[in-house]
Amino acid sequence: MHFKRISVTAVRAFVRVGPLILIAALWQLVCGTGLVNREFLPAPVSVAIAFADLFSGGDIAKNLLITLYRAAAGLALGTICGVWIGLMMARSEKFRAYVTPIVGGTYSLPKSALIPLFALWFGIGNVTAIAAVFLACLLPMIVNTYHGVITTPKVLVWSAETLGTAKHELLAHVFLRNALPDIFTGLRIALGFSFVLAISAEMIASTNGIGKLIFMFGENGTYDYMFAAIACVVVVAFLADRAMLAVTRYSLRWHESAVSRLDERRA
């Protein structure tokens, strides 16, 4: 029985990484047969060698930290402002009337298109990257927070009031608590955007960061190193997403969705 469980876990793990291994094998095969020019598409093996080389040099760790700092700062600022604006929109009709057209107008705007403009305003480096990340994270946070607050059941607010909750306490004790599942939905979207925008900004307007590194390797034609740097970003972004999911699961353990997730894990 114990062994059975272990083998089930192993099979499940293999099913997960299986497709990735398959793609790598196909990739290697295509490169090996010479179907494509190896100059333009390096084989996975040479990417792995480049990866090892980058890591031993310490270059990648330094640039990765810079990128992470920019992504995290933009995400934090965007989250704080986004939650606040979403909350205000839901609670004040006047505020909503002013902000709705701005949110609607900028929602589908590709934020990366503004990076050259930001570079002009804020120069090359941290501020431009953080501003781009901030703007991209802001909108999903506003929209999701607004939805979470506006859908607060009236009976919860009324109950809170008869139990002695002052008007100014309602925000923290009822509205934000009710919006928490939506805020986490927004955070997960914003987290993805934060990596994309930090790296895009670095490619266009930065002297360092992993985006700049990817760009440089591409310019130089060292595609194995470029792929190694991209792989690095993929791994870090994946780990960040998993960490976010773990935090979400813990914070929303009271939520209805927690039940279905538990069942899913048991099944």
Next chain:
Amino acid sequence: MLNLVRPKIDIRRVSKTYASDHGPVPALRDTDLAVKEGEFVSIVGPSGCGKSTLVYIVGGFLAAEGEVVIDGEPITGPGTNRGVVFQEYALFPWLTVRDNIGYGLERQRVAVAEREKVISRLIGVIGLSGFEHRYPRELSGGMKQRVAIARTLACDPAILLLDEPFGALDAQTREIMQDELLRIWLENRKTVLLVTHDVTEAVYLSNRICVMSARPGQIIQQFAVELDRTRPREELVLSNAFNDLRNEVWLSVRRQALAAGQGTDAL
């Protein structure tokens, strides 16, 4: 001290009209009702007659024409002197059973030691020992409603407003909950205003039953209930006195429901 002269709740010429896409809908028209201290009054009537609206107005959740006077003071909004229990439980899903019951005490800055004492006593009263640290999603409907009642009782409000509190429960659980409510009421004799569509429930629990007319609602008939509450349920419910009164009230409500039906046919 019982005040026999001044009513505890005095509803004076209260009218309420809702705005809708099809024009204004009158829900209540010149409703008057005085409830004495320690009295248990039920409001029954056809569905949509505005009986819940009346309770929401007394709760201070809805503004209306006319006035509601509590202890000689006109109300201006929700207050801790009026505890409310809703049909949909309205528990805070992000708080455990314990924290839901203690919520009002915490908001009203009751010392921790005193708070713990009240919570532990109430958990015993509602028979949920062992469930203190569960979240509402992990409870059955009957358990949720018990927690909602305990949460309201924790703050010791002078008035209980109950809006179809057992409407979402199955027949057996409903009877058990009615017995518990009756027991609690016999112990502390709070002033209770109960809205229900269940005539048997109204006769079983209250001192006085008010029948409301079809929309726009008005109290058109009242029945005094003089039954010995200390008798066991079986004896009381099977007695002639109980059944005669139940039939009378049922006929009165039925006439209103039929009138409402004809009203819509005429439209």
